[in-house]
Amino acid sequence: MPTQPEHTLDAAALLALLPTRPRILALGEPVHGEETLLELRNDVFRQLVEDHGYRTIALESDCLRALLVDDHITTGTGTLDDVMTHGFSHDHGTSPANRALVRWMRAHNETRPATDHVHFAGLDAPWEITHAESPRAPLTALHTHLAGLTDLPCTAETLDDLLGPDDEWTDPAAMTDPTRSKGRSPEARHLRLLTDDLTTLLAQHPHSARPHLHARTATALLRYHHWMADPTPARMTRLCALRDATMADNLHTLATQAPVLVHAHNSHLQRDKSTMRMWQGPVEWWSAGALTTTSYAFIATAIGTLPHRGITTPPPDTLEGTLYTTPHPHHFLTPAHLPTTLTPRTSPWFGYAPLAPSHLPGIDALLYVKDVHQKQHPTPLGHNLT
Known part of the structure; x- marks a missing residue:
């Protein structure tokens, strides 16, 4: 297999992998609630805001609740505790990394004019696959x-x-x-x-x-x-499709206002169809990333191990196993040289979705994190995959 081009985990290295600077830069994750991944996201997003002109950060969270967070970071309305409690859905407000992100956004805006503020937005609608x-x-x-x-x-x-x-x-x-x-x-x-x-x-x-x-x-x-x-x-196909279509509508609107950074599950941001096995059988629908027509780049995240969830060293014939041989704990790389014929990895835990090798042609860059160790507030076992 050809040698993989590897890069340090910084925003300039990521943008160098892309043919043009996208209006929407979407960073996906294969599992929710892992603080290691969220802390890496914070580092990269901070650089992209401070040095590369991005002015909106959108997370996979309720778009209406997110207005409370945006008010806080732009005007100081409410306390940090209040906005973490009431400004997020999907239990994302309990994350220390999300709290650190909100605190940093508020500090960033305090010293700048309103025209240079960074804004917060929710990508999702006020529903989940368990309620509306x-x-x-x-x-x-x-x-x-x-x-x-x-x-x-x-x-x-x-x-x-x-x-x-x-x-x-x-x-x-x-x-x-x-x-x-x-x-x-x-x-x-x-x-x-x-x-x-x-x-x-x-x-x-x-x-x-x-x-x-x-x-x-x-x-x-x-x-x-x-x-x-x-x-x-x-x-259920209609419901899943509606959720991603609504995400795509929100994303398009945000992109008309300012360059946007997005963080959500890989399955929402990918250009390929999303699939899920539910109580009535398999469901398949087009993701928000597939429906987005604005200048768009999708950076997928793949991981090697997630020991506290029973995800151990990946088999060598899988995509994650091929990348696991690198000595770097995390790095960006181009997926262009990775074969799409690698064996798909299987997961013993439903909350983690391995990256499908067949999706590589639709991925603009790849973030590989070799080992994801448990930190605070792991996602409850009953949490939905997306």
């Missing part, structure tokens, strides 16, 4: 923003009546039983039409980013609840 939020928060915020207009299609009271109790929307049983979902009720259908009408009125506010985020999120949530009520076998 009520559309109340984004719909109410959208209606409030438009309250001064005379041609609103409904009153706030009408919205409130149609929404009803939030627990009718958030019933966790609805994820596996479509008959428990409110998503195809007469009220939900009416809300979808009203959301469309309210969104149309935003044409009078083209430069207001947050109302547009609320409109996109309300639309996406109502669409998601609609497919939660679908009794056909296509149901």
